Amino acid sequence: MAVLSKPSTFRPSSQSVKAILNDLTSRYLQHRTRISRAVYLTLFVALINRIRNAIAEQKAASQRQAELRSKNVGTGSTEGEATSRKKVELNREFFKNLLRLLKIVIPGWRSKEFRLLISHSIFLVLRTMISLYVAELDGKLVSNLVRGKGRDFLTGLVWWMAVAVPATFTNSMLSYHQCKLSLQYRTRLTHYIHSRYLSHMTFYTLSALDDRIKNADQLITVDVAKFSNSLAELYSNIAKPVLDMVIYNYSLSRNVGGEGLFFMSLLVQLSANVMRALTPPFGRYVADEARLEGEFRFQHSRLIDYSEEVALYHGHEAEKDTLDKGYFTLIKHVNRILRRRFYHGVMEDFVIKYFWGALGLLLCSVPVFFKVPGVEGKSMGDRTESFVTNRRMLLMSSDAFGRVMFSYKEITELAGYTSRVSTLLDVIDDIQAGHFEKKLVSSADTEENAAVLRGRGEVTEGPDIEFRDVPIVSPNGDVLVRKLSFTVKPGDHLLIVGPNGCGKSSLFRILGGLWPVYGGNVRKPPFEDIFYIPQRPYLSRGSLRQQIIYPDSLREMRDKGITDSDLYNILSIVEIESIVDRPGGWDAEQEWTDVLSGGLQQRVAMARLFYHAPKYAILDECTSSVTLEIERVMYDEAKRLGITLMTVSHRRSLWKYHSKILQFDGQGGFVFTKLDAERRLELEDEREELELQLRAVPDIEERIAELTSS
Numbered sequence: 284m285a286v287l288s289k290p291s292t293f294r295p296s297s298q299s300v301k302a303i304l305n306d307l308t309s310r311y312l313q314h315r316t317r318i319s320r321a322v323y324l325t326l327f328v329a330l331i332n333r334i335r336n337a338i339a340e341q342k343a344a345s346q347r348q349a350e351l352r353s354k355n356v357g358t359g360s361t362e363g364e365a366t367s368r369k370k371v372e373l374n375r376e377f378f379k380n381l382l383r384l385l386k387i388v389i390p391g392w393r394s395k396e397f398r399l400l401i402s403h404s405i406f407l408v409l410r411t412m413i414s415l416y417v418a419e420l421d422g423k424l425v426s427n428l429v430r431g432k433g434r435d436f437l438t439g440l441v442w443w444m445a446v447a448v449p450a451t452f453t454n455s456m457l458s459y460h461q462c463k464l465s466l467q468y469r470t471r472l473t474h475y476i477h478s479r480y481l482s483h484m485t486f487y488t489l490s491a492l493d494d495r496i497k498n499a500d501q502l503i504t505v506d507v508a509k510f511s512n513s514l515a516e517l518y519s520n521i522a523k524p525v526l527d528m529v530i531y532n533y534s535l536s537r538n539v540g541g542e543g544l545f546f547m548s549l550l551v552q553l554s555a556n557v558m559r560a561l562t563p564p565f566g567r568y569v570a571d572e573a574r575l576e577g578e579f580r581f582q583h584s585r586l587i588d589y590s591e592e593v594a595l596y597h598g599h600e601a602e603k604d605t606l607d608k609g610y611f612t613l614i615k616h617v618n619r620i621l622r623r624r625f626y627h628g629v630m631e632d633f634v635i636k637y638f639w640g641a642l643g644l645l646l647c648s649v650p651v652f653f654k655v656p657g658v659e660g661k662s663m664g665d666r667t668e669s670f671v672t673n674r675r676m677l678l679m680s681s682d683a684f685g686r687v688m689f690s691y692k693e694i695t696e697l698a699g700y701t702s703r704v705s706t707l708l709d710v711i712d713d714i715q716a717g718h719f720e721k722k723l724v725s726s727a728d729t730e731e732n733a734a735v736l737r738g739r740g741e742v743t744e745g746p747d748i749e750f751r752d753v754p755i756v757s758p759n760g761d762v763l764v765r766k767l768s769f770t771v772k773p774g775d776h777l778l779i780v781g782p783n784g785c786g787k788s789s790l791f792r793i794l795g796g797l798w799p800v801y802g803g804n805v806r807k808p809p810f811e812d813i814f815y816i817p818q819r820p821y822l823s824r825g826s827l828r829q830q831i832i833y834p835d836s837l838r839e840m841r842d843k844g845i846t847d848s849d850l851y852n853i854l855s856i857v858e859i860e861s862i863v864d865r866p867g868g869w870d871a872e873q874e875w876t877d878v879l880s881g882g883l884q885q886r887v888a889m890a891r892l893f894y895h896a897p898k899y900a901i902l903d904e905c906t907s908s909v910t911l912e913i914e915r916v917m918y919d920e921a922k923r924l925g926i927t928l929m930t931v932s933h934r935r936s937l938w939k940y941h942s943k944i945l946q947f948d949g950q951g952g953f954v955f956t957k958l959d960a961e962r963r964l965e966l967e968d969e970r971e972e973l974e975l976q977l978r979a980v981p982d983i984e985e986r987i988a989e990l991t992s993s
């Protein structure tokens with residue numbers, strides 16, 4: 284009895300609810316056109332308002348950035364610091380940078396990348412169409428099952444299997460296209476960056492004269508790959524869900540009515556906005572993480588480069604501290620991101636899976652409880668079919684929407700990589716336009732030095748080398764010599780001496796065009812007439828032959844008519860021909876800096892000088908590790924080849940090979956004069972003798988004092 288009485292107590296209230304709903308439905312249907320007009324008008328006004336707000340925000344942001352930039356100039360802080368603090372946002376700058384990179388990775392509509400994008404898009408559409416067909420087929424299968432139509436059910440199953448063939452092929456093609464696109468993007472970008480980075484000595488300028496990019500290697504090798512991956516992924520992660528949403532929502536709106544879908548979209552948009560406001564700036568986190576990864580990797584590669592020195596110093600504890608510190612900074616940041624991701628993931632899952640899931644079920648129930656215009660009243664089987672199809676479409680649509688929402692995170696990650704790669708390109712552009720940013724020493728602020736830094740000198744080409752009133756200024760604004768003047772004519776062998784750090788090598792950096800000329804006139808022969816040998820010779824990766832002919836290629840060597848036996852003769856001058864007898868001979872490829880001793884490396888560098896036989900040679904302490912005999916052989920041979928020498932050395936044994944001397948006093952002064960080596964050696968000996976005597980005087984005084992007191 285109790286069981287029977289229950290429905291009777293509920294029936295009246297459910298009937299009244301139904302009556303209210305029916306009443307509401309009929310009223311709504313009566314005013315449907317007016318309501319939809321009002322809704323569309325509100326939507327339009329909201330859209331206009333949003334655009335206006337976005338423009339205002341953009342203006343404020345660029346004003347803030349301009350203020351920040353002017354502050355940086357004032358305090359002398361570097362742009363590098365500003366970049367690391369810069370917020371990576373989805374603003375106009377991001378789109379501008381992305382567009383610039385897109386133009387590099389997709390150079391035109393005839394390019395391979397564009398063709399790949401098109402075929403990728405075709406497969407994306409195909410996959411959505413197949414999914415749509417599968418949704419309908421699913422509905423039909425379940426409806427046939429409910430109706431007990433075995434034959435139709437089996438036919439449906441056969442179709443189901445048949446559809447699997449194009450569906451699986453399409454899926455594989457999609458992932459193939461995505462990987463291929465990522466590779467193509469990376470190839471284009473790497474080629475582009477290499478061509479810029481290795482032109483106009485940018486690789487040098489970037490590290491020596493500018494503070495903005497700390498580890499270009501990491502940017503070119505890792506960040507470019509990550510950017511390419513992220514871009515290729517983003518296309519399929521955005522294009523497909525957007526396409527899915529449009530197509531499924533259109534089909535859904537036909538089944539459940541546009542209004543339901545519209546209100547649901549409004550609710551979804553509202554919750555999406557809340558989510559977005561609560562989403563941490565993942566883009567900036569990613570950019571910071573990549574920077575810290577780069578610094579950590581750089582510390583490791585430094586340890587490998589100087590492993591011998593560190594081992595001999597027993598410096599492992601000090602190195603471990605530095606490495607641990609680098610790792611700790613990185614991991615602290617990663618942990619912070621992890622925590623933020625955790626909280627964000629909880630919120631995201633709740634909203635996307637459960638809240639939107641409930642909204643979806645509500646939407647599927649619309650045709651059951653309301654009469655949707657244009658949709659006929661249905662039987663139980665029809666309702667089942669439409670429910671199954673709608674629910675599947677809705678699941679796919681909400682999955683697509685979810686992916687679009689999740690892709691916000693991916694977009695911000697892409698923004699992080701875009702910002703890093705574009706910063707590299709911007710700085711390269713800036714440097715090639717002659718603009719550097721480096722933290723200046725405090726002395727650069729004085730009126731006099733600032734005037735030197737503001738100036739610009741003149742560089743001309745000529746048969747000899749002449750510096751007239753040229754200041755020597757280090758990259759951090761330290762004025763080492765205010766006005767340097769000297770001339771080296773062919774046959775004038777010049778010796779350059781002076782205390783450490785006075786600017787001897789810097790003079791060659793100016794001559795080689797590595798450092799800017801801040802004033803006066805520099806006249807110098809063309810680049811190929813001057814050859815440079817540093818104290819630590821640079822040995823490239825490659826064969827033994829390549830070490831001698833560097834930077835020439837084998838073809839250039841052959842074009843010059845030089846053979847391997849000529850190279851052998853050159854090696855025999857500096858008495859290292861025996862290295863050709865080692866396994867592999869001329870073609871042996873080794874890490875030559877590890878295989879050859881310091882002295883042998885210097886002799887290889889001398890052989891390189893004889894191979895090129897330039898008009899002028901700069902020898903920067905390049906005989907410090909060889910015997911006096913080899914040094915003599917080298918200078919004699921260089922002179923025999925007609926090479927004019929400019930030597931930096933503290934060795935007295937070298938004086939006799941030079942006819943002029945440029946002597947720095949380390950206080951900004953210098954003397955340029957003829958060098959009479961014999962007379963100078965006599966004077967130097969006398970000076971040293973006197974110095975020794977002078978040093979002995981305090982001892983004598985001390986002794987007298989001791990004797991007196993005792």
Ligand SMILES: Nc1ncnc2c1ncn2[C@@H]1O[C@H](COP(=O)(O)OP(=O)(O)OP(=O)(O)O)[C@@H](O)[C@H]1O
Pocket residue numbers: 491492757758759763781782783784785786787788789790
């Ligand atoms: N890339 C750079 N950035 C900043 N300062 C630099 C850079 N290269 C050199 N300097 C500075 O310029 C000054 C002159 O250096 P330089 O190498 O010309 O000295 P040097 O006279 O050759 O000394 P040494 O006899 O020790 O080789 C030094 O104070 C050095 O610290």
